[in-house]
Amino acid sequence: MIILFASLTVLYVSWIFILLTKKEKNISKFFFPDLSVILPAHNEEDAIKETVKSILDSEYPSNIEIVVINDGSSDNTAKIVKNLQKENNIIKLYTTNHIGKSRALNFGVTKASFNYFLFLDADSSIEKDTLKEIVKPLSEGDIGASSGIVRAKIKLNPLTWFQDFEYILSSGWRYLCFLIGSVSVLPGFLVIKKDVFKKIGGFSQDTLTEDFDITLSLKKAGYNAAVTTKAVMYTSTPASIKTLFKQRIRWGRGNFQVIKKHSDMLFSKKFGPIGYFTIPTQLYWYLFSILYLPSVLYWFFSDYYRYFFVQGVFISKDVILYLFKWISSYGMLDLIFKVFTGVYSINPLILATIINYIVTIFYNILIFFNVGKIKFVNFIAYLFIFPYYLFIIFIQFTATIYEIYNSIVRKKTTNVWSK
Structure with a gap:
């Protein structure tokens, strides 16, 4: 555990250093190319109207078109889009037979009229300035694709609160990677030049995370990716533990597949910080999940056994307080207080835990400061x-084991979505 906390602390310190020493370049160029917004949709009747409306309400000075790919929906997605078409002729609707997200995206490109493509999930909405801000980095010669900040749509369901907090940290991490020229993952919310998209062969179908895959392909083709904090997208997130588990298993497996596919980039100086910083960091999380989860569970149950179970105490006020300390920040604050007041003696594990906690808080504050728009539910x-x-670590652990097994038995993966 000491080694785990120490390694994690080193990572966070390196990220803090980047955030403190690097800043996003202010691009003031008047650059607003005509834009094709491509929306792949599969059973999105609950969200697609809001998504299209947010695009139509955007303050964008040039021409835009909305290309909706209705990929095998069995609900009213197509009907809703057709009704929207009656109100605005920039909306195009095409139907495919459940070919999967990657193929639907590639098909949408063939129907696009303009030379810049914005890919957006059909259950997501954007702010009024998002289109203007997300295209600006593409005015720089070495930038082949650009993305922004991804937030979760906040609902009464507390699960969305946790996901929004997580999305802020994920977006912040992508942003700090951009600051050192090492973006390896642009989420499904991205804009790319037509010639660049064709050069890298579009979205591949051999992994479950096409966004991660295309970003690494972009780097191999000699382009960099950008992340701007000024372009914000809000996406629908799973409302139940079951759907969240399925989504994250898919992401975890897909990321593992992409790293395996592009293993030649790992620790390669040819690809700069992506090769020796970003991809190794993502691999670290797979290793971390395998080691950290069993360690924490052992720590939790061994203390419970020592202080309560052997004394025949299964439930009491002290047990409830013990559980509350584990599930909330109160536990760490209580630990720090009792160490500094001499109630607990300090040892290497406690010291490593406290240092890691303080460094993590500082890092989180910096991320929120850069990403902005903090909401009460985030606290x-x-x-x-x-x-x-x-x-989430458990899911990462499960996905890792699952994909290692698939690699051994050489089971093929098909990138076809369900909803």
Whole structure:
């Protein structure tokens, strides 16, 4: 555990250094190319109207078109889009037979009229300035694609609060990678030049995370990717543990597949910081999940056994307080207080835990400062983030084992979505 916390602290310190020493370049050029917004949709009747409306309400000075690919939907997605078409002739609708997201995106490109493509999930919405801000980095010669900040749509369901908190940190991490020229993952929300898209062969179908795959292909083709904090997208997130589990298993497996596919980039100086910083960091999280989860569970149950179980105490006020300390930030604050007041003696593990906690808080503050727009529910989520964090690590652990097994038995993966 000491080694785990020490390695994690080193990572966070390196990220803090980047955030403190690097800043996003202010691009003031008047650059607003005609834009084709491509929306792949599969059973999105609950969200697609809001998505299209947010695009139509955008303050963008040049021409835009909205290309909707209705990929095998069995609900009213197509009907809703057709009704929207009656109100605005820039909306195009095409139907495919459940060919999968990657193929649907590639098909949408063939129907696009303009030379710049913005890919956006059909359950997402954007701010009024998002289109203007997301295209600006493409005015720089070495930038082949650009993305922004991804936030979760906040609902009464607390699960969305935790996901929004997580999305902020993920977007912040992509942003700091951009600051050192090492963006390896642009989410499904990205804009790319037509000639660049064709050069890298579009979206591949041999992995479950086409966004990660295309970003690495972009780098191999000699282009960099950009992330701007001024372009914000809000996406629908899973509303149940079951759907969240399925989504993250898909992401975890897909990321593992992409790293394996582009293993020649790992520790390669040819690809700069992506090769020796970003991809190794992502691999680290797979290793971390395998080691951290069993360690934490052992720590939790061994203390419970020692202080309660052997004494025949299964449930009491002290047990409830013990559980509350584990699931909330109160536990760490209580630990720090009792160490500094002499109630607990300090040892290497406690010291490593406290240092890591303080460094993590500082890093989170910097991320929120850069990403902006903090909401009250973000504070609530932070107070009780640890159980959610463990759940995500468990999924990462499961996805890692699953994909290692698939690699051994050489089971093929098809990138076809379901909803």
